[in-house]
Amino acid sequence: MNEESWPPEWTRALLAHSALAIIAAEGTTYGYRILQRLGEAGFGTIKGGTLYPILGRLEADGLVTSHWGEGEGGPGRKFVSITDAGRAEIERLRSSWPVFVATVGRLWDLPR
Numbered sequence: 342m343n344e345e346s347w348p349p350e351w352t353r354a355l356l357a358h359s360a361l362a363i364i365a366a367e368g369t370t371y372g373y374r375i376l377q378r379l380g381e382a383g384f385g386t387i388k389g390g391t392l393y394p395i396l397g398r399l400e401a402d403g404l405v406t407s408h409w410g411e412g413e414g415g416p417g418r419k420f421v422s423i424t425d426a427g428r429a430e431i432e433r434l435r436s437s438w439p440v441f442v443a444t445v446g447r448l449w450d451l452p453r
Contacts, residue, residue, distance in 0.1 A: 371420050375421075405422060
């Protein structure tokens, strides 16, 4: 199954945490770069109108901070950086992910 045929609910459910993982990996980045990385990872095309509210929620939750800076040869960009709370959240998710996958797998493997 490729990303184009994944149920949209899966993408919506994992988009914020995947964006946070990208920010954690890059330290400081910006929205367009996050969209590129999501596409490269197999999420397909994600629109800015979907990502930018998510980044706002991550900031409101204290998981990232943002600041405006100069773009490379263009207009300014809003950069986002991971916070200590964001790093802790990513670590919490990484440690619980295998348990979640195993739980769902057991349900899907029930006799039909």
